[in-house]
Amino acid sequence: MSLVATRPGPGDSRPYAFPDIQRVSVAGGEVVAAHMPGQYLATAALLLDAGGARESAGREGTATVLAKCLEEGTTTRDSAAFALALEGLGAELSTSVDWDAFRVGVSVPVGLLPRAVALLAEATRTPRLDPADVARVRDDEVTALRMDWAQPGPRADAALRMDLFGAAERYGRPLHGDPTSVAAVTVEDVTAFHESWLKRPGVLLVAGDLSRLDLAELGAAAFAGTAGEPSAPAGPLGVPIAAGRRVLLVDRPGSVQSALRLGHRAPERSNPDYVAMTLVATVLGGAFTSRLNHLIREVKGYTYGIRADFAMTRRFGRFGISTSVQTAVTAPALTDTVGEVTRTRLDGVTEEELEVARTWRAGQLTVDMQTPGSIAGALATLVVHGLPDDYYATLRRSLLDATVAEVSAAAAKHLHPEGLTVVVEGDAAVIREELVAGGLGEVVDAEV
Amino acid sequence: MSAQPAPVAETGYPWPIETARLDNGLRVVVSEDHTAPVVCVNLWYDVGSRHEPAGQTGFAHLFEHLMFEGSVHVAKTEHMRLIQGSGGSLNATTNPDRTNYFETLPVEHLELGLWLEADRMGGLVPALTQETLDNQREVVKNERRQRYDNVPYGDAWLRLLPLLYPPGHPYHHATIGSMEDLNAASLDTFKAFHQQYYAPNNAVLTVAGDVTPAEVFALAEKYFGALESVSDIPPAPRGHITGAATEPVHETVTGKVPAPRVYLSHRTHPFGTAGYDAITVLATVLGSGRGSRLYQRLADGARIAQPDYIGAYGVDLAHAPAPLIVTATAKDGVDAEQLAAGVAEVLDSMATEPVTEAELERAKALLTTSWWRQMSTVGGRADTLSRYATQFGDATSAAYRLPQWQSVTAGDILDAARTLNPESRVTLTYLPDEGTDQ
Numbered sequence: 001m002s003l004v005a006t007r008p009g010p011g012d013s014r015p016y017a018f019p020d021i022q023r024v025s026v027a028g029g030e031v032v033a034a035h036m037p038g039q040y041l042a043t044a045a046l047l048l049d050a051g052g053a054r055e056s057a058g059r060e061g062t063a064t065v066l067a068k069c070l071e072e073g074t075t076t077r078d079s080a081a082f083a084l085a086l087e088g089l090g091a092e093l094s095t096s097v098d099w100d101a102f103r104v105g106v107s108v109p110v111g112l113l114p115r116a117v118a119l120l121a122e123a124t125r126t127p128r129l130d131p132a133d134v135a136r137v138r139d140d141e142v143t144a145l146r147m148d149w150a151q152p153g154p155r156a157d158a159a160l161r162m163d164l165f166g167a168a169e170r171y172g173r174p175l176h177g178d179p180t181s182v183a184a185v186t187v188e189d190v191t192a193f194h195e196s197w198l199k200r201p202g203v204l205l206v207a208g209d210l211s212r213l214d215l216a217e218l219g220a221a222a223f224a225g226t227a228g229e230p231s232a233p234a235g236p237l238g239v240p241i242a243a244g245r246r247v248l249l250v251d252r253p254g255s256v257q258s259a260l261r262l263g264h265r266a267p268e269r270s271n272p273d274y275v276a277m278t279l280v281a282t283v284l285g286g287a288f289t290s291r292l293n294h295l296i297r298e299v300k301g302y303t304y305g306i307r308a309d310f311a312m313t314r315r316f317g318r319f320g321i322s323t324s325v326q327t328a329v330t331a332p333a334l335t336d337t338v339g340e341v342t343r344t345r346l347d348g349v350t351e352e353e354l355e356v357a358r359t360w361r362a363g364q365l366t367v368d369m370q371t372p373g374s375i376a377g378a379l380a381t382l383v384v385h386g387l388p389d390d391y392y393a394t395l396r397r398s399l400l401d402a403t404v405a406e407v408s409a410a411a412a413k414h415l416h417p418e419g420l421t422v423v424v425e426g427d428a429a430v431i432r433e434e435l436v437a438g439g440l441g442e443v444v445d446a447e448v
Numbered sequence: 449m450s451a452q453p454a455p456v457a458e459t460g461y462p463w464p465i466e467t468a469r470l471d472n473g474l475r476v477v478v479s480e481d482h483t484a485p486v487v488c489v490n491l492w493y494d495v496g497s498r499h500e501p502a503g504q505t506g507f508a509h510l511f512e513h514l515m516f517e518g519s520v521h522v523a524k525t526e527h528m529r530l531i532q533g534s535g536g537s538l539n540a541t542t543n544p545d546r547t548n549y550f551e552t553l554p555v556e557h558l559e560l561g562l563w564l565e566a567d568r569m570g571g572l573v574p575a576l577t578q579e580t581l582d583n584q585r586e587v588v589k590n591e592r593r594q595r596y597d598n599v600p601y602g603d604a605w606l607r608l609l610p611l612l613y614p615p616g617h618p619y620h621h622a623t624i625g626s627m628e629d630l631n632a633a634s635l636d637t638f639k640a641f642h643q644q645y646y647a648p649n650n651a652v653l654t655v656a657g658d659v660t661p662a663e664v665f666a667l668a669e670k671y672f673g674a675l676e677s678v679s680d681i682p683p684a685p686r687g688h689i690t691g692a693a694t695e696p697v698h699e700t701v702t703g704k705v706p707a708p709r710v711y712l713s714h715r716t717h718p719f720g721t722a723g724y725d726a727i728t729v730l731a732t733v734l735g736s737g738r739g740s741r742l743y744q745r746l747a748d749g750a751r752i753a754q755p756d757y758i759g760a761y762g763v764d765l766a767h768a769p770a771p772l773i774v775t776a777t778a779k780d781g782v783d784a785e786q787l788a789a790g791v792a793e794v795l796d797s798m799a800t801e802p803v804t805e806a807e808l809e810r811a812k813a814l815l816t817t818s819w820w821r822q823m824s825t826v827g828g829r830a831d832t833l834s835r836y837a838t839q840f841g842d843a844t845s846a847a848y849r850l851p852q853w854q855s856v857t858a859g860d861i862l863d864a865a866r867t868l869n870p871e872s873r874v875t876l877t878y879l880p881d882e883g884t885d886q
Contacts, residue, residue, distance in 0.1 A: 090813030301586030363535005
């Protein structure tokens with residue numbers, strides 16, 4: 001054998017640096033920018049306090065419909081003219097709505113960014129919102145959601161969310177609404193949402209070669225014609241955990257796989273255990289080498305992949321596991337999955353596992369943050385959660401310094417296998433009996 | 449506000465490229481860039497599902513899975529643990545043409561990446577066990593269920609290929625393979641597969657990032673230099689097809705789908721040719737973005753298609769005329785016939801209504817942005833260089849693709865469009881099953 005038998009150790013570590021951040025206050029808003037010298041592409045995004053949490057009950061999906069309406073023309077040009085102007089620069093409007101924010105962004109070769117930002121602002125601040133267009137976009141969105149909800153997963157996600165947060169809480173309903181709530185969205189809902197939340201300045205995020213950009217000019221274009229102050233965020237929701245485990249069965253007749261979603265509530269993003277919790281989830285189900293993937297995919301061959309994470313927003317958190325398994329092994333896959341959560345809570349993590357998790361998460365910062373798009377996303381995290389400019393350097397150190405004791409303590413504190421809601425979307429006629437016999441918890445039919 | 453026009457690129461690859469060839473035939477490509485302490489190690493093996501004989505469909509892809517299950521000096525699953533443990537991200541993909549493996553790492557772990565790749569290039573067979581094969585076979589079958597069988601319209605690509613390419617053609621079957629063939633896969637077949645194709649002289653190694661060429665060439669020699677070349681790699685099955693198909697083909701599938709959908713498809717030209725560059729720009733004019741003809745005429749104009757489900761794209765295959773796929777999904781109350789007629793009309797318009805200057809500039813601008821997006825990571829750059837070295841024998845030819853797109857004329861698109869005539873068209877239609885709830 002002609003191979004080198006000994007695994008090489010690492011070379012000298014080279015310093016990691018998040019791009020330099022520049023902040024410029026202009027025209028009532030703030031520009032937060034990251035300098036990426038030599039990048040051909042640049043990204044700009046308006047970050048507005050207009051997330052899904054701002055929507056009214058029964059009208060979930062309003063923000064998403066509005067986001068799509070931004071491309072239906074502006075007060076100065078119709079939709080075809082706007083599309084040609086924007087796409088003629090090679091740009092497409094990327095919009096996103098999450099619980100905390102509404103984002104509208106563009107990525108183009110850096111020399112074209114000023115023209116792209118001007119168009120981005122035109123669409124965001126002065127959309128045409130013609131009632132017929134809004135109604136059509138809303139109807140298209142209902143159809144698109146129906147398409148999406150025909151796939152395995154969305155109904156299971158909705159059942160889990162509803163069970164964890166309750167129907168009365170906005171967070172208990174899907175982030176982008178469901179076909180029924182979007183169908184109920186009116187033209188007035190959309191125009192009112194725009195009036196209330198998209199005319200405030202917000203923050204312009206810029207990532208690219210700043211030596212070729214004038215941030216004040218970009219900010220002036222982004223904030224022109226805006227008014228209003230940022231509103232103070234509401235407090236965290238708390239972490240109620242169910243007294244016993246329940247299995248919610250969502251019927252999908254004829255399904256060859258069962259979509260599994262397990263979860264419980266968790267603390268919000270600002271919790272001091274954030275880093276330790278991230279590492280718990282990494283060891284349990286965040287990496288290919290995680291406990292869950294190892295057992296359920298590599299040892300048992302039940303699935304193509306399985307993931308666990310803590311999703312944490314400004315006001316709430318949730319622990320979740322997500323996978324799809326072949327129908328015949330639904331019950332044993334669930335038993336094994338819950339077993340790994342229990343083991344992690346009781347026994348904590350090992351140094352060997354943690355070493356992988358911490359260097360992976362820290363190294364990921366270097367590896368992932370290469371593109372203007374990913375850097376703009378990182379800037380959005382800083383702004384939404386009020387984090388300092390040196391946050392990513394600090395985060396990297398905190399990840400590398402985390403100890404087995406700290407991470408195991410976080411597992412004991414923040415994992416609740418007995419309080420899990422277990423959602424199974426699959427062929428009920430085939431799997432019900434086995435789920436009942438499996439004894440993971442009371443089996444209840446979920447209407448979604 | 450600045451008002452300069454969209455810049456025309458003189459090169460799509462402004463970073464340095466150095467190449468070398470080891471005595472055993474391994475081609476090594478290095479692209480230096482010191483802006484961040486990261487590096488990508490990327491390997492292309494010139495073997496894909498086009499090499500699979502009848503009865504062994506899905507083997508190239510299943511083999512890709514086995515490459516993560518250990519080799520002589522690397523224990524089962526250790527590969528993933530070591531890469532992730534050093535902060536890296538990794539993956540591998542198989543398509544009809546080739547199989548690629550890649551990891552992006554903090555640069556101090558470059559040697560680890562090279563060592564792991566060399567170990568599985570030269571030392572996989574002794575570590576391959578029946579248990580590993582059985583387990584990964586189940587994983588792949590679940591991948592097939594999850595990605596193709598359990599998803600509305602998920603099997604469209606699986607259905608299009610046999611309609612586009614005749615039996616026996618290397619692109620006739622899909623890379624994921626059939627359940628029957630996967631069930632029949634034997635350990636010896638895989639051992640032979642590795643010995644046949646996973647040879648240094650059948651691969652390209654590209655390293656892009658915070659490195660110097662001299663350093664990489666020396667490390668490549670250290671880890672790969674002693675691997676033996678394979679002298680009798682069989683030539684790939686012949687993919688040559690003269691001309692377009694001569695009669696239209698229709699297939700209709702009734703199943704659990706939420707709305708009627710159509711796919712119109714043609715064999716065009718191999719990726720890398722001037723003809724395919726014209727198809728790439730044509731597809732962008734036709735179906736990419738809200739300014740595209742399909743969007744403007746079917747989503748915005750006639751309003752028979754759902755705006756989020758319109759598309760036209762080429763599948764970048766290099767060893768035979770590559771497919772162009774045009775698709776749309778019906779809005780409520782629109783039937784499949786009306787939709788198919790509408791899509792066909794817009795596709796046919798490419799041959800009767802020459803593209804305007806604005807349409808052409810829009811398409812080129814979108815392609816330019818997508819090119820630079822691909823180039824914005826060391827991983828994107830390394831994969832591109834491996835592709836051009838593997839498929840065209842010259843990594844530096846990657847620099848020409850963007851200028852070639854930008855030089856496509858309205859006349860070139862008209863010429864390309866005239867070959868997409870209805871007589872050579874494949875039409876795949878999905879209809880909702882009456883029994884499903886709508």
